[in-house]
Amino acid sequence: MRFKSFDVIPHGTTFDFVGKRHIAVALSLAANLAVIVWAMPFVHGLNFGVDFAGGTEMEVKFGKQVDPGVIRRSVEELGFKDASVQTYGPEADNSYLIRVGRIALLGADEVATVAKAVSAKFPIQGAPSFNPELGDKIDFQFQGVQPTTAELKSVIEAAGVRVREVREEAGLAAGTHSFAVITYGIQDKVERDLQSRFAAEKPEVRRVEYVGPAVGRELRNQGFKAILLAMGLIVLYVGVRFDFRFSPGVIIALLHDAVITFGFFAFTGREFNLTSVAVILTVVGYSVNDTVVVYDRIRENQGKFQGKRLAEIVNLSINDVLGRTFLTSFATALSLIGLLIFGVGTIWDFSMAMLVGIVSGTYSTWFIAAPMTIWLEERAAKAKARAA
Amino acid sequence: MERAWYWRVALIAGVTLFSLYELVPSWYYFSLPPDQRNGAEYEKSVPRWAPDPNRHLNLGLDLQGGILLSMGVDVDRAVKAKVARRADEIGDFLKEKGLTVTAAGTSPDGARVEIRGPDTAKIADTVLDHYGSEMNAPGGAPAGAVWFGFKPKTIQDFKSKAVEQAEKTIRNRVDKWGVTEPDIKRKANSQIQIQLPGFKDPEKAKELLGRTAQLEFKIADDASTALDGVRGKLPPCPGDEGLMKLPLPDTGCWTVERVELPGGGAREETMIAATRRDQLEAAIDKYAKPLIAPDQEIGIGESSVGTGPVRDRYYRTYLLHAKTELTGDYIADARAATDTSSTGMNRPVVVFTMSPEGARLMEKLTSANLGRRMATVLDGKVETAPYIQGKIAANGQITLGQQRGFQEMFQEASDIALVLKAGALPAPVTISEERTVGATLGPELVKKGTTAALLGFLLVVLFMIAYYRASGLIADVALLLNGLLVLAIMAIVGSTLTLPGIAGFVLTLGMAVDANVLINERIREELRAGKTVKQSVDQGYDKVFWTIVDSHVTTLSAGVVLMNYGSGPVRGFAVTLIIGLAASMFTSIVVTRAIMDFFTRRDTARLSV
Numbered sequence: 001m002r003f004k005s006f007d008v009i010p011h012g013t014t015f016d017f018v019g020k021r022h023i024a025v026a027l028s029l030a031a032n033l034a035v036i037v038w039a040m041p042f043v044h045g046l047n048f049g050v051d052f053a054g055g056t057e058m059e060v061k062f063g064k065q066v067d068p069g070v071i072r073r074s075v076e077e078l079g080f081k082d083a084s085v086q087t088y089g090p091e092a093d094n095s096y097l098i099r100v101g102r103i104a105l106l107g108a109d110e111v112a113t114v115a116k117a118v119s120a121k122f123p124i125q126g127a128p129s130f131n132p133e134l135g136d137k138i139d140f141q142f143q144g145v146q147p148t149t150a151e152l153k154s155v156i157e158a159a160g161v162r163v164r165e166v167r168e169e170a171g172l173a174a175g176t177h178s179f180a181v182i183t184y185g186i187q188d189k190v191e192r193d194l195q196s197r198f199a200a201e202k203p204e205v206r207r208v209e210y211v212g213p214a215v216g217r218e219l220r221n222q223g224f225k226a227i228l229l230a231m232g233l234i235v236l237y238v239g240v241r242f243d244f245r246f247s248p249g250v251i252i253a254l255l256h257d258a259v260i261t262f263g264f265f266a267f268t269g270r271e272f273n274l275t276s277v278a279v280i281l282t283v284v285g286y287s288v289n290d291t292v293v294v295y296d297r298i299r300e301n302q303g304k305f306q307g308k309r310l311a312e313i314v315n316l317s318i319n320d321v322l323g324r325t326f327l328t329s330f331a332t333a334l335s336l337i338g339l340l341i342f343g344v345g346t347i348w349d350f351s352m353a354m355l356v357g358i359v360s361g362t363y364s365t366w367f368i369a370a371p372m373t374i375w376l377e378e379r380a381a382k383a384k385a386r387a388a
Numbered sequence: 389m390e391r392a393w394y395w396r397v398a399l400i401a402g403v404t405l406f407s408l409y410e411l412v413p414s415w416y417y418f419s420l421p422p423d424q425r426n427g428a429e430y431e432k433s434v435p436r437w438a439p440d441p442n443r444h445l446n447l448g449l450d451l452q453g454g455i456l457l458s459m460g461v462d463v464d465r466a467v468k469a470k471v472a473r474r475a476d477e478i479g480d481f482l483k484e485k486g487l488t489v490t491a492a493g494t495s496p497d498g499a500r501v502e503i504r505g506p507d508t509a510k511i512a513d514t515v516l517d518h519y520g521s522e523m524n525a526p527g528g529a530p531a532g533a534v535w536f537g538f539k540p541k542t543i544q545d546f547k548s549k550a551v552e553q554a555e556k557t558i559r560n561r562v563d564k565w566g567v568t569e570p571d572i573k574r575k576a577n578s579q580i581q582i583q584l585p586g587f588k589d590p591e592k593a594k595e596l597l598g599r600t601a602q603l604e605f606k607i608a609d610d611a612s613t614a615l616d617g618v619r620g621k622l623p624p625c626p627g628d629e630g631l632m633k634l635p636l637p638d639t640g641c642w643t644v645e646r647v648e649l650p651g652g653g654a655r656e657e658t659m660i661a662a663t664r665r666d667q668l669e670a671a672i673d674k675y676a677k678p679l680i681a682p683d684q685e686i687g688i689g690e691s692s693v694g695t696g697p698v699r700d701r702y703y704r705t706y707l708l709h710a711k712t713e714l715t716g717d718y719i720a721d722a723r724a725a726t727d728t729s730s731t732g733m734n735r736p737v738v739v740f741t742m743s744p745e746g747a748r749l750m751e752k753l754t755s756a757n758l759g760r761r762m763a764t765v766l767d768g769k770v771e772t773a774p775y776i777q778g779k780i781a782a783n784g785q786i787t788l789g790q791q792r793g794f795q796e797m798f799q800e801a802s803d804i805a806l807v808l809k810a811g812a813l814p815a816p817v818t819i820s821e822e823r824t825v826g827a828t829l830g831p832e833l834v835k836k837g838t839t840a841a842l843l844g845f846l847l848v849v850l851f852m853i854a855y856y857r858a859s860g861l862i863a864d865v866a867l868l869l870n871g872l873l874v875l876a877i878m879a880i881v882g883s884t885l886t887l888p889g890i891a892g893f894v895l896t897l898g899m900a901v902d903a904n905v906l907i908n909e910r911i912r913e914e915l916r917a918g919k920t921v922k923q924s925v926d927q928g929y930d931k932v933f934w935t936i937v938d939s940h941v942t943t944l945s946a947g948v949v950l951m952n953y954g955s956g957p958v959r960g961f962a963v964t965l966i967i968g969l970a971a972s973m974f975t976s977i978v979v980t981r982a983i984m985d986f987f988t989r990r991d992t993a994r995l996s997v
Contacts, residue, residue, distance in 0.1 A: 005912050005997065006855075059829070134460065134818040180816065206829045212820035215458060218577060226953035233945040241938055274958045275888055278950055282965065285946025286899065289939035293906065296935045324909040327855075328902040334851055335898030338843030339891055342836045350891055 009323040017366055018315045018374055024367035028256055035263035046266055049273030052220040054133075054213030055101040056186045060194065062094040063202035071096055074197055078189060089344035095206070097345075098190065103210045104132040105186045110161060111138060114181075117159035122147050133212050136185040141178050152179055162188075186210075223277035227258060230284050238288065242295050248376050250291060253361075253369035257287040260360040264353045275346050279353040286332070287361025290325040291369045297321050298370065310377055314370050322366075329362045389989060396982045403974075404869060407876035412438040414445040414879050422452065422831060445879045447585070448886030449823070450957050451830045451837075454585040455593055458821030461554045461578045463547040466815030468498045470546065471538070474523075475501040477745050478515055478536065485514055491533075500526070501536040508534045550815050551578045558582060558597055579820065585884065590824045597817070605714040605753070608761035608773055609684055609707045610647040615658040617679045618642050622671065625661055632693050634700040636663045640671030648775065650759030661691075661704045668703040676705065685710035687763055689770035706770050708763055713753045718746025724801035727785070736798040740784050747782035754780040837890040844894040845871070848901055856908050859997040862983045863904035863976070870900050870968070870975040877967050886960030896968025899943065903936045903976035908997050921988050921995045929981055936977065940969050 038044050050057040060071075068085045075083040080100040088095040111130045118124060118140060125143040140152070147155070149166040156163050162184040187208050194203045211219075231254050239247045261283045265272045297317040305313060339351035416434045417425055424430065434441040449456055472494050478501055479492025489511070491504040501523075505511050512525050512534045522542045529535040538546070555574050562570045562582065571583040587593055625641040626633045632643060640662035647657045660676060662668035665688065672686050680686065687706040722740035742750050754762070754776050763773040849867065852860035874893060878885065885893075910932050914924035944966060951962035988995055 005916075007912075008855075011913075011916065131818075134820060137818060139465075139816075204826070204828070206826040207824060209823040210821065212458075212460070214577065215579065215821050222953055226949050230946040230949040233949065234942045237941055237945065238938075274954060275961075278888060278954060278958045278961050281946045281950045281953075282895070282943070285943035288942045289902065292938045292942065293935055296938075300931075320913075321909075324906055327905045327909070331848055331851060331901045331905055332895065332898035334847045335844040335894050337847055338840035338845075339894060341843065342840035343891075344833075344836065347837075347840075347887055347891055350888065354895065 007323055009326060011323065013319050013322055014315075015319060015322070016315060017318045018311045018371050021367060021371035021375070024371070028364070028368060031263070032256060032259045035259050035266055039262070039266040044266070046272045047269045048216075048220075049271040050099065050209050050211045050216070051273040052216050052223075053101070054103065054211050054216035055099060056103055056208070056210040058098045058187060058190060058205055058209075059088055059207040060096050060098060061204050061206050062096070062198065064200070065091075065094055066096070066198060066201055068096055071098065071194070074193060075100070075190060078193055080186075093344075094201075100186060100190075102132065102186065103212055104134070104136050105189055106130065106132070106136050106138070106161070106183060108132075114138065114156050114159050114161055118152070118155055121155055122152075133214055135210075135212075136183040138181045138183070139178060140181065147179075149179065152181065156181060156183075164188075219274065223274070226277065227280055227284065230281050231255070231258070234284065234288055238292065238295070242299065245377070246295055246373055249369040249372035250288060252372055253291055253364040254284055254288060256364045256368055257283050257357055257360045261353050261357040264356045265349075270349045270353075271346070273346070275350050276353065279350055279357065282354065283357030283361065287357060287364065290329065290362055290365035293321050293325055293328075294318055294365055294370050298373075311374050314374055318366055318370055325362055325365055329358050333358050389986070393982065393985055396978060400869075400979055400982060403873065407869075407872045410439055410443065410876040410879055411445075411872070413441050413443055414875070416441075417444040422827075443879055443882065445875060446882065446884040447830065447834070448884040448889065448957055448960050449583055449585050450825055450887045451834050451885065452586050453825045453827035453830045454583070454587050455590045455825075456584075456821070456823040457582045457593065457597065457819055458575070459554075459558070459580045459582065459597065459817040460820040461551045461580065462816045462818060463550050463578050466550050467538075467543060467546065468494075469815075471498060471501055474519075474536075474538075474745075475503075478503060478519070481518065482511060482514060487511060487514060495529075495535055499537065502529065502533050503536070504533045508532065547578070551580070554815065554817060555580050562597075580817075581821075590822070594819060594822075604712045604716070604765045606685070606687065606708045606710075606712060606763045606765055607753075607757050608647075608763055609709050610655070610657055610761060611649060612681075612684065612707055613658075614680050614684060615642075615660070615676060615705070615707055618660060618675045619658060621675045622660065632661065632702070634663065634693060634702060636661055636702060638663075638667055640667055647761070648759065650757075657707070659705045659707075661702050663702055665703050668705070672705065680707070683710050684708065687765055687770040687773075689763075689773070706761075706763055706773055708765075708770075713762075714746065714749055718743050718749065720746070724798055726798075736794065736801040737785050738801045742782050742784065744782070750784065751779060751781040754778075754784075833887050837887055841890055841894045841897075845897055848897055852901055852904070856904075857996040858987070859904075859908050859911070859984070859995065862980050862987075863901055863908070865983065866904070866975040866979040867897060867900055869979055870971050871897065873971040873975065874964070874968050877971065878964070881967075883963045883967070884960055885964070886957035888957045888961035889964040892961040892964035893968060896965060896972060899969065900972035900976050902939070903932075903972065904980060906932045906935060907976075907980070911995070911997050915995075915997070920991060921993045922991055925984055925988050925995070929977070929984075933977065936973070940973055944969050 039046055068087055072083055072085040075085065075098055080102070082101045084099045086097050088097040108130075111128065115124065115128050115138075118128075123143050125141040128141075129139045130137070153163045153166045163181060164184050165182045167180040167182065187205065187210075191203075191205050231251070234254065235247050235250050238250050258280050261280050264270070265276055270276075294317055297320050298314060301313050301317050301320070305316075333355055336351045336355055339347055340355070343351055413434050416438075417430060420430055420433065431441050475492050475494050479489055482489045482492075482503070482505070487505060487507065487510060489503060489505045491502075493502055494500065495502045503511055503515070515534075515536055516523070516525060519536070523536045523538055526535055526537050551574060555572065558580060559572050562572060562584070570585075571581075573581050575581055582593075582597065584593060619642055622640055622642045623637055625636055625643040627643070640660050642658055642660055644656040645659050646654060648654050660668065660671050662671060668688060672688075676686055685708045687708045689704055689706055690701055691704050692701045720741045720743045722738060725737055725739045726734050727737045728734060757776055758779070760776055761773045762776050764771045845867075849864045852863050852867075854860070856863065871893075874896065907928050911924045911928035914927045915921070919927065947962050947965040947969065951959055951966065954962055984995075987993060
């Protein structure tokens with residue numbers, strides 16, 4: 001009895017992947033270049049989340065529907081010119097993400113005003129220190145007569161800055177006294193303003209994140225390094241397990257998938273943050289799976305059909321495992337459907353980008369990774385012929 | 389069936405039962421309403437036969453609400469403070485050596501010590517002779533002055549030690565609050581990251597963690613009768629044969645403590661006690677503050693009555709001289725030890741080492757106050773107030789009070805050593821990253837996440853049955869076990885479930901069936917080639933085994949990199965991914981094979997694949 005089965009991709013398919021490699025490579029190269037150019041800061045750039053750009057982000061839920069434009073205007077009126085407001089999750093949730101680029105509410109002018117008011121009453125030593133990258137905190141030092149925390153607070157409040165806490169700290173040297181003045185920050189200002197302006201809509205701040213610009217830059221660099229490290233490890237592993245002749249193909253396919261996934265964030269303008277790095281890393285780790293399946297088959301077929309040209313063997317191998325490379329990706333993609341339907345915000349982005357990565361991974365296995373090996377072999381053969 | 393098959397089935401059954409057993413605490417944990425989960429209620433609800441109640445699945449910050457803080461340690465300011473203090477010391481030191489010093493301060497930028505005097509060459513020599521191991525004398529000072537700077541290595545050591553100490557201090561403080569599953573780590577750029585899941589009050593967290601908390605040594609003023617005046621205003625503390633009996637009245641109460649005075653005398657000193665700190669503070673403000681002199685201060689300490697588990701804590705006062713004689717900055721090291729001297733009776737003590745400058749100051753202080761009590765004040769609280777038994781210089785020792793069990797005293801000695809060593813934040817900290825998740829957001833996300841996961845799972849299961857029929861069903865059984873195993877391992881290792889973690893969980897379900905797709909496709913191929921069912925199954929599993937291993941290893945390596953890079957929720961994703969992949973190696977190969985072997989045990993077996 002002959003075995004029969006239903007196959008999505010009929011077995012015995014003979015598609016000429018190797019022959020189409022020039023078109024595929026040109027297409028992929030164009031797509032990759034487009035992503036990279038688009039992501040350049042002076043062309044379009046990326047929509048960095050607070051994780052990477054630094055700044056303050058608040059998730060606010062309203063009881064009724066509110067026009068995000070109105071929210072943005074009111075936040076801008078508070079002096080945050082770079083404010084962005086976007087709907088977060090489904091429309092019916094009435095949740096909005098408010099982002100401003102700063103983490104400190106205080107500006108240099110206000111600090112100067114405060115310093116003047118304080119120095120009129122107490123002997124300040126040196127200039128008060130304030131760092132807008134660290135938050136709403138001014139450090140004062142006094143020589144000789146020192147104010148009490150309550151006095152300092154009232155003087156600063158009289159200068160028009162709301163103080164949350166005055167903390168006495170050990171002085172730098174004997175005879176001096178230090179005070180850290182912590183003032184109310186962006187969250188407080190925005191929250192109070194929204195509450196008075198949209199009293200009927202009952203705004204509720206559900207989540208606040210703020211990341212200092214220095215931390216953001218570091219996270220960005222580390223994320224980039226992490227992706228490269230993961231790629232390096234994978235290439236090394238595949239090289240050791242198979243043959244370093246396969247490595248260039250793997251590297252190119254990995255880079256391709258990473259860039260395409262990155263392209264999802266670049267072209268849709270979705271927030272690029274820590275989770276996005278997680279997606280790219282996962283795509284890098286997962287997309288190579290299909291490639292491994294094909295390479296395994298190439299190795300098996302090389303043993304079976306000795307004397308055949310490599311191009312033929314590669315073509316045969318890709319066709320042999322066409323069904324399974326498609327089906328594995330399909331099964332993994334299926335598991336993401338729930339997240340795409342019920343996921344909100346970051347998680348939806350995660351799932352969508354993962355889906356893009358999975359599709360790209362399968363495509364690159366068929367058209368890039370394996371055919372690339374031939375191209376490199378041919379070049380090596382030509383170089384050898386020329387040398388001889 | 390072969391013998392090995394029975395072993396494998398026994399292993400699978402064992403793993404399944406073990407997973408179910410390990411998930412018992414989690415079951416009880418999640419059947420409670422969210423606000424009762426982290427309390428005594430939960431521990432009581434877990435049956436006695438179940439595993440340790442602490443081994444339950446934890447919800448991450450994003451799912452149960454909480455706070456993540458990154459604190460930057462202001463090391464530059466700490467260095468400046470060190471320079472300023474060193475300037476004072478050098479000034480004193482030179483005067484002791486008999487040199488003329490007209491000014492001892494810092495250079496305008498605060499980075500160097502600047503000493504002015506008539507004989508700058510002599511000053512430079514004397515200072516470098518004593519401090520040469522840590523400092524050098526760079527040029528560039530204005531006429532009539534010498535500059536001294538710390539060597540780069542000293543500064544670097546000092547900075548890294550400052551961050552290390554700050555981390556210890558923060559850990560120490562967080563531990564005292566009893567937050568469940570706090571996560572504290574040191575990061576680059578003098579940053580410390582703290583995660584407090586379920587912590588409701590971010591303002592309080594920031595205030596408590598941000599406080600510099602100076603450790604101070606103060607001398608007790610036991611000869612003063614100032615506090616006797618409260619006796620007419622407060623009730624005496626209830627007592628039983630000289631021992632205090634709790635509860636104390638809400639207003640606070642007074643009692644006496646027998647204190648020894650330098651020179652051999654003793655007297656009964658009045659003190660105020662109360663059950664809670666705020667009650668004691670109120671009583672002090674109202675009755676005691678008006679009685680004391682400007683150079684006196686009232687310290688608050690904790691004490692206890694009774695022994696063993698029924699010990700009751702209360703708060704009490706100490707009358708101190710207001711002047712801070714010495715700060716914790718001078719302590720180089722502290723540890724718990726046993727007193728092996730002839731009078732020590734092998735009791736646990738705290739041994740500490742002062743820095744050279746500290747040793748000088750400590751010697752001065754202790755020799756002037758022999759026989760008096762010296763209070764160690766941390767964060768405004770008197771930790772201990774032992775009598776100064778002898779002159780202390782570089783190496784000091786703190787004897788503990790009341791005789792108790794060795795274990796208990798040793799623990800206390802270790803605690804005090806920790807406080808001495810890491811009690812004060814060595815430098816001010818500022819918050820550079822803050823993520824607060826409100827409590828209402830979490831449950832909503834949990835609900836959506838679970839629905840999404842279930843839908844994803846269902847689709848994968850249906851697809852496998854539709855495409856591979858019986859073989860698909862076998863893979864689905866394995867998949868179910870995979871999910872169970874992942875959750876159980878997460879509960880055992882105590883990792884937290886975050887929203888990206890749920891995504892990771894779903895994704896690993898999808899990846900787990902990949903292995904079965906590969907196996908089943910291979911079996912189809914072998915069947916097509918005309919092999920028997922039994923042969924095909926054997927070949928199918930054998931030939932794709934390494935392919936499956938390879939694909940798991942590559943994804944795992946990405947997961948490991950991510951785990952080291954990410955923080956918070958993203959780390960949760962990486963952990964879930966790693967556990968999921970490891971579990972799927974077992975379920976998709978071992979479990980499906982065992983079931984498959986059972987159904988294809990006869991040569992005439994048929995298989996729908």
